[in-house]
Amino acid sequence: QQQVKQSPQSLIVQKGGIPIINCAYENTAFDYFPWYQQFPGKGPALLIAIRPDVSEKKEGRFTISFNKSAKQFSLHIMDSQPGDSATYFCAASMRTSGSRLTFGEGTQLTVNP
Amino acid sequence: EPEVTQTPSHQVTQMGQEVILRCVPISNHLYFYWYRQILGQKVEFLVSFYNNEISEKSEIFDDQFSVERPDGSNFTLKIRSTKLEDSAMYFCASSERVVGTEAFFGQGTRLTVV
Numbered sequence: 001q002q003q004v005k006q007s008p009q010s011l012i013v014q015k016g017g018i019p020i021i022n023c024a025y026e027n028t029a030f031d032y033f034p035w036y037q038q039f040p041g042k043g044p045a046l047l048i049a050i051r052p053d054v055s056e057k058k059e060g061r062f063t064i065s066f067n068k069s070a071k072q073f074s075l076h077i078m079d080s081q082p083g084d085s086a087t088y089f090c091a092a093s094m095r096t097s098g099s100r101l102t103f104g105e106g107t108q109l110t111v112n113p
Numbered sequence: 114e115p116e117v118t119q120t121p122s123h124q125v126t127q128m129g130q131e132v133i134l135r136c137v138p139i140s141n142h143l144y145f146y147w148y149r150q151i152l153g154q155k156v157e158f159l160v161s162f163y164n165n166e167i168s169e170k171s172e173i174f175d176d177q178f179s180v181e182r183p184d185g186s187n188f189t190l191k192i193r194s195t196k197l198e199d200s201a202m203y204f205c206a207s208s209e210r211v212v213g214t215e216a217f218f219g220q221g222t223r224l225t226v227v
Contacts, residue, residue: 034215036156036218041220041221042220042221043117043204043206043218043219043220043221044156044204044218046215046216046217049215089155089156100146100158100161100169100171101148101156101158101216102158103155103156105154105155106155106156
């Protein structure tokens, strides 16, 4: 019930492509869904986050799409660049457990020049 | 830009030894967390800490683990008797409030138990 499932495990796109990473959850008490970006040797850094009262949020080249009825959310990266090559984690948390984040398994994204 | 700092960046210890991982959270943050990431796996929550006490802990955070805020700036994770399976990257994080604010992560301490 606490799990967040993420796919794909790895993704390779060409520069300018639009990688899409998907996550699914079961616990309807989750009410905060952030995406984190992690470069090798670094800690996760917040990229963008969404709450379930909206279906889409865009910040720069990054967009979250949220489907509350399907309990799914996804990250789209527009005009991807080699510098976007990193591991991306979706996560979820709920008000009743503070900011405890439940992470997905991670997606290793490679953007080729 | 304020950041969470962790020391050491890498620690090697013998099985059965005690280790203390140190963190300096962002100065105006009130909530502190430890997460771990076993190589190639997802980031897992260990414990959250607020107002000088544990507010939540996961099933991973058993009696061999403890946390402390020994002074106004440091936040530590102690592993009393390390096991091989404790080898992982340990991340400290902090947030300004408990809900609706970003959790900032440090760059981690790689713990290797031999």
